[in-house]
Amino acid sequence: xxxxxxxxxxxxxxxxxxxxxxxxxxxxxxxxxxxxxxxxxxxxxxxxxxxxxxxxxxxxxxxxxxxxxxxxxxxxxxxxxxxxxxxxxxxxxxxxxxxxxxxxxxxxxxxxxxxxxxxxxxxxxxxxxxxxxxxxxxxxxxxxxxxxxxxxxxxxxxxxxxxxxxxxxxxxxxxxxxxxxxxxxxxxxxxxxxxxxxxxxxxxxxxxxxxxxxxxxxxxxxxxxxxxxxxxxxxxxxxxxxxxxxxxxxxxxxxxxxxxxxxxxxxxxxxxxxxxxxxxxxxxxxxxxxxx
Numbered sequence: 001x002x003x004x005x006x007x008x009x010x011x012x013x014x015x016x017x018x019x020x021x022x023x024x025x026x027x028x029x030x031x032x033x034x035x036x037x038x039x040x041x042x043x044x045x046x047x048x049x050x051x052x053x054x055x056x057x058x059x060x061x062x063x064x065x066x067x068x069x070x071x072x073x074x075x076x077x078x079x080x081x082x083x084x085x086x087x088x089x090x091x092x093x094x095x096x097x098x099x100x101x102x103x104x105x106x107x108x109x110x111x112x113x114x115x116x117x118x119x120x121x122x123x124x125x126x127x128x129x130x131x132x133x134x135x136x137x138x139x140x141x142x143x144x145x146x147x148x149x150x151x152x153x154x155x156x157x158x159x160x161x162x163x164x165x166x167x168x169x170x171x172x173x174x175x176x177x178x179x180x181x182x183x184x185x186x187x188x189x190x191x192x193x194x195x196x197x198x199x200x201x202x203x204x205x206x207x208x209x210x211x212x213x214x215x216x217x218x219x220x221x222x223x224x225x226x227x228x229x230x231x232x233x234x235x236x237x238x239x240x241x242x243x244x245x246x247x248x249x250x251x252x253x254x255x256x257x258x259x260x261x262x263x264x265x266x267x268x269x270x271x272x273x274x275x276x277x278x279x280x281x282x283x284x285x286x287x288x289x290x291x292x
Contacts, residue, residue: 140175
């Protein structure tokens with residue numbers, strides 16, 4: 001398990017295969033091997049091991065607990081609940097992990113009030129912000145899928161970039177894990193895939209990094225309507241095609257907003273103050289945008 005958490009998958013697999021050679025019904029080894037194949041995207045192997053842990057009935061409470069947690073992580077909520085609820089009912093194992101898993105499995109099985117009971121009791125072991133609750137994660141997942149449907153399938157690459165940015169702002173960010181959106185992301189152009197890596201894994205990029213700074217400036221100023229954010233993406237790329245190197249993102253973002261205010265009543269002085277720039281730098285940026 002330590003090797004899995006450290007992403008040392010080859011080392012983990014060697015140990016797990018040794019354990020399974022000794023005992024093919026070792027539920028801990030079967031569970032961890034299933035997780036290993038899931039994380040390494042060996043989906044044929046993953047499906048095969050998933051069937052094994054779903055078919056083999058754990059013999060003791062400890063094994064039921066382990067397999068139930070793994071199945072819950074893999075979003076196999078019905079089977080997970082069937083394994084974990086008897087442990088809760090018997091009060092044999094009551095801890096943070098059990099209550100967390102039961103909260104998620106019961107929520108996804110439609111038992112929302114029961115889910116809230118587990119979540120509330122879980123707080124006694126370790127307080128967790130409610131934004132990570134199953135109901136708020138579900139709301140976040142629904143928003144992500146709505147943005148995917150609205151923008152991520154569009155032929156306009158800039159709208160796809162907008163979708164990725166807006167998705168990255170949805171809290172909790174973990175809500176994106178396990179969603180079908182990743183299948184579509186795999187089909188996107190390399191440019192968008194780079195932005196995904198930038199957003200979710202911290203890859204350092206110059207061009208997309210500068211575009212992102214402008215989006216963040218607007219977002220932090222509560223200029224969050226999708227038309228204005230898309231406008232900045234369009235303006236930025238037009239600017240970049242004509243002027244490869246420009247560092248004053250604040251002034252150029254301010255200038256774009258001033259030229260395309262989206263119905264807002266703006267003055268040069270007010271916009272300059274909003275973006276912590278000067279009217280002189282703002283005017284230079286406005287002239288540069290007008291030339292593209």
